[in-house]
Amino acid sequence: MKDKNLGIVETKYFNFAEPPHELELESGEKLGPITVAYEAYGKLNKKRTNAVLITHAFSGDAHAAGYHKGDDKPGWWDSMIGPGKAFNTDKYYVLCANVLGGCSGTTGPSSVNPKTGKPYGLDFPLISINDMVKAQSKLIEHLEIEKLLTVAGGSMGGMQALSWLIKHPDKIKSAIIVASAIKHSPQQIAFDEVGRVSIISDPAWNGGDYYGGKTPANGLALARMVGHITYMSDRSMMEKFGRRIRDVGERHKFNTGFEIENYLHYRGSNFVKRFDANSYLYITKAIDCYDASEGKNLSELLYGTKAKVMVLAFKSDWLYPKYQSKEIVKACKVAGIDTTFCEIESTYGHDAFLLEIDEETQLIKHFLEKVVQAG
C-alpha cells in the first residue's frame, strides 16, 4: 500500500542556544549552539492544535516515517505514521526529533565543539532525559506550537513522554508511554553497563577520541549484540532461528554457525555503520540515571496534571516488563490523571512496540480521537 505512505521526506534542522545564550543542562553545565534534527509529516492546522511529537528509542533518530531519497527502507515507525495510520498524517502534524547527545543530526559528542573546532568527544557534557526534552521543547516553541496533542514514544521514547508529562504538563494534552519505565531496574542498568564496558574496552575507543580515525567498531558491535538479545524474547528467537545452522564461513573456531549467531553479528556490524560509540555511552548513561520520580513518589509530581495518559506494555517484553508500566499507571491514577493501560499479547519481546502494529494502531487511534474530542 505504497499510496498510504508518506513518500519522500527530508530531515530539517533547527538551531538554537546560539552564543551567548547557551542551554542550561540539568547538571548545571551549559551547552550551545545546539542543532536539533527533526522531521515533520502532515500539516499543522491553523489553530496549531494538531501537532504530535514522536520521541524515539535509544538508537532511533528523527527519521520516523517516509523515505529518504534513494533509500529502500522507510523510517523506523513508518508502519505507525502516515495517511490513515495510527498517527494519521491526514489529521495530525507529526514531528520527530533526534535526541540531544545523538548522532543523527542533533548536537552530540560527534558534533564539532565550536571552542576547539574539533568533535566534542568526552568534552561533551553529560546529558539527561529531561535535557533531551528541554531541547525538544525549544523546537516546539520555535514552531509556535503552544500545546502538543500528544507526545508518544516507546522505551527511552516513553521516558521522554513521561518527562514531558512531569516537566511540561501545560504544553501537552496527552502522553502515550509504550514499553517504558519510571526508572531503570538494576538488570536494565547491568545490560547497559555491559554495553558501555564493551565500547570502552575496545582500544580503538581511545578515551572517546577516535573521530577521523579507527572507530571502536568491535566494541560497539558487541554492545549492540547484547542489546538485540534483550530486545527479543526467548520465544521469538526460537520461532525465528531455532537451532538452525547456516554456514556463512567460519567466523572463528568457536562460532557454531547457528543462525542466531549470524543474526547478532549482522545486527552488530550494521549498527556500527550508523551509530556513534560515544553517543551510545552518553545516551545509556542518561537512561540509567533517569528517575522520573526524582526519588519521591511519582504521583506527587503529577498532581494537577490535566493531560490524559495511555500506557502500553507487551506480554513477552522482559527488558521493560509489564510491572514497570503498571508503576507508571498507578502513579498517574493516584495523581487523578485520566489514564488507560493495555497489555498487548505478543511474543516479540521489547521489539514488539515496533512490530505489533495492528493493536497499537487501534489503541492509539481511539485514544487520540478521545483527546481531540476532549478539546
Added chain:
Amino acid sequence: MKDKNLGIVETKYFNFAEPPHELELESGEKLGPITVAYEAYGKLNKKRTNAVLITHAFSGDAHAAGYHKGDDKPGWWDSMIGPGKAFNTDKYYVLCANVLGGCSGTTGPSSVNPKTGKPYGLDFPLISINDMVKAQSKLIEHLEIEKLLTVAGGSMGGMQALSWLIKHPDKIKSAIIVASAIKHSPQQIAFDEVGRVSIISDPAWNGGDYYGGKTPANGLALARMVGHITYMSDRSMMEKFGRRIRDVGERHKFNTGFEIENYLHYRGSNFVKRFDANSYLYITKAIDCYDASEGKNLSELLYGTKAKVMVLAFKSDWLYPKYQSKEIVKACKVAGIDTTFCEIESTYGHDAFLLEIDEETQLIKHFLEKVVQAG
C-alpha cells in the same frame, strides 16, 4: 557448624590415555595423555555401591566441598556435600572431577601439548559434553566403581548427568538434573556467543596464544559480567542492589556508580584470576552444540533405561527456564523412566541451584534414599 563440614580436602589427579592409547573424542579427533583432576569425600563402601558423581557447571571445578589448606572459602557446593548434608558423606562416597577442556587441573587448552612442549591454545581439539562424560567414566572405571549411585549436577552439570543417562545407562542407578536443558535455546546460545566475541575481540587474546604473556583479561571479565546478569533474576538484583549508589571512585565517565555495576565489575575481575579464556571458548561451544536428543526424539534414546531420574527447576530461572526441565521430564516419562520433577519457588534466578539449599537438600536426600532402597 564447622563440625558438619569436611575440613581440609585435597585435589587428586588421574592420568589416562597415555601414548599410544589416546582418547577418541566425539569429533573423531584423538587426545592424550589426559589428566583428570578430582576430589573425593567420604568413604567408598566394600561393595563399591555408594559412589556419587557431582558434575560441575560451566565455570565450576573439582573442588566441590571442604576447604583447601589455607583457604577461607569452601568448595562451590559445600552446603550440599558433607556429613549429614544432601550428599551425605557419612553414607556416600562423593566424587567431583574438573571437566575436560577446563582449567583447574584437568587437561584443557592451557595444558602443555606434549607434541610441542607448549600450551595447546587453539591446537586443543573441540570437545563435547559427551567427551567430558567419557573422561569421567574412565575415572570411575579406574576407581573400580561399576555403578554410580547417582550423577548429579546443575546447569552444564545437568547436561553431563543427562549424557551419563543416555551414553552410560548401565553405569548409573540414577541421575539428578538441576536447572538444565536437553539443548540450548537460541537465547542461551546468543548469550554464550556474546561472551565468546568479547574474549576474541580482546587484542590480548591473540588467536588463543597468550600463555606466559598478557591475558585477555578485559574480554574475559566482560564475558563474565554478561554471565552474571543471566545467573540472577530481575527481582534478586532489585533486592540485592536496587538503584543504590556506592562511590568506589569513578571507573569511567559513564559508570553511574550503581552497586550493580560495581558488583559486575568485581565478579568480572575476580573470575579472570581463576579462569582461562580459551577454556571459556571451548566449554561454551561444547554446551551450545550439545543436543541430548541428537536431533531425534529424546525418549527414543532413553527407552529401556533402568535408572531413576530427578529433575529440578527454579521458578525465577530465566536462563534455563522451567519448560526446558519439563522437556527432560517428559522425554524420561515417555521412555518409561521412573522420574520425579519439582519446581522450587525461588527468586534467585539460575544461581538458585547454588543457593536454595534447604529444599534441594530435602528433595535430594529422599530421592537418594529411594534409590538406595530400590537396590
